[in-house]
Amino acid sequence: MAAVSSEGTEADSDGGSEELVLTPAQLIRSLEQAWLNEKFAPELLESKPEIVECVVEQLDHMEANLKRAKRGDLKVSVHRMEIERIRYVLSSYLRCRLVKIEKFFPHVLEKEKSRAEGEPSILSPEEFAFAKEYMANTETYLKNVALKHMPPNLQKVSLLKSVPKPNLDSFVFLRVLERQENILVEPETDEQREYTIDLEEGSQHLIRYKTIAPLVASGAVQLI
């Protein structure tokens, strides 16, 4: 995975360089993409710590600039508004992730546990800490208030089995960013057979999330 940096104002992504340098505008666009995907995907997506970190830096940078600016300068309120907008998108994105982490915590932690070395994590280190605490807090609570007072054979309950999984069969709207060929679509009825489709760049579709989940992860499609 290439590192993202908000330093520099020009995009200079010469093919050989490891570090992908984004302009502030590109950075905000990638935040917005991550935000919309997260809002519409039924499961928790891969975390984007680089984007979050850079946006935070960018906000700090803008704040600092504002402090230096003269009072009453019209530019100040325009910049202030820009900061408010970016902060809203960032907050909304992180909030949406927290909601999913709380909703699916046993599954999210299980997925993290079984993650192979080198595979990208779905949780940032801070989110991972939060999820573990949420799990421990909830387990302790249920044990102390109810389970330990129950008959011995009923004192254990698997939260992994009790808390529902994300429904990957749900439908999502998407826009195609990079043309895709031969996407396998599962049959909807007994009479149908599986078939393949091509996704043209710029076209929009309503489809089961499961079918295109890898394309969301790779950035080839954008959920809308």
Place this chain on the structure above:
Amino acid sequence: MAGERAAELVRELHRAAGGHLPPFRAEGLRQTLEEMRVLYERNQADVSEAKSGRTDLIFLVRFRHCCLLRNQRCILAYLYDRLLRIRALRWEYGSVLPNTIQFHMSAEEVEWFNRYKKSLATYMRSVGGEEGLDLTQDIKPPKSLYIEVRCLRDYGEFEIDDGTTILLKKNSQHFLPRWKCEQLIRQGVLEHILS
């Protein structure tokens, strides 16, 4: 019927619509746990009888076991759904809950809430630069920096961004930075007036 008390806990909670938190039913919970104890004890006795030949008891044992599982499920679903409601309070009300709400919570629920608050605060401090990022703010997309608000009750002095303080008196109107007053609006102290 066995399982009836447990179902009543669930029914009452389900009736409280919109995430509202009704009083914690400690007595209902205690009685359900007691019912489970009795069911289990009778089953213990009958299982050994059944093993020594009384096969007619197998049905009864199975039946009681179903009731035990049902009670377990109802209790856990009751407690878990209440946690989800308590969680919502943190997001909509802020970290300090009024007494009227705390009266509806058990001591263990208050403890769960405090730990939740702490984890959330740690998380929010860890993202977003020096001061952290308060994710319970900025719930709606901003349209303007300043908004017009009316004060719904006497609140007292309130510091705004540049260090000046204003007095929030009932029915007074103010033009304030949006991000300073979002929480007071959600708490029902201020009302956002659209021009």
Place this chain on the structure above:
Amino acid sequence: MSEAYFPVGPGLGLEENFLSLDDILMSQEKLPGRAESTLPPLTFALGQGVSTGDSIPEGSKLEIPLWLAKGLYESKRRIISVELPKIYKEAWRTVFSADASVVDLHKMGPYYYRFGSQLLNFDNPENPEIAQTILQTFISRFRRIMDSSQNAYNEDASALVARLDELERALFRAGQKELNDFQCWEKGQASQITASSLVQNYGKRKFTDMDG
């Protein structure tokens, strides 16, 4: 509706969600059954309707909650057999296929779809027909529910809603909320920050407490 309260929803199809209040209440609903052999006294367990200390003779009719029927069904020895509730039987299936929109599903249900899907857990030769009827009923009623949820803004829709099953009510409410949000947005009120619905509820109570 609190915007930060996300309850565990009901399961899909044959599955129940263990922690879903909706599924627990759905599985409280009863279905008719019969004792296939003499049953031991179930006084403590079954309570009223069964007199103290008496066995239940073979062939007795019983009313069994779904959760219990499912639990007992797992055992090999069928001691209680379950039957279809009348609304899923052939006579009613005919009514549904003629005009599903006239049926008061709340009175007959109120969990018509979820309970019906759950019945498929029991090996009944009529299962394919039951599944088909449930699906067709939903399809033929959906259009009207969606239309009225989009038109009933600020109008009294209680007569229609009164006849809807729980799943349909949830859809109706979702449609209304959507419409409401859209109209707010059209009027430029979407950016208005409002007091939390939880706060509004508790707030009222608090002020009356203070008065007292």
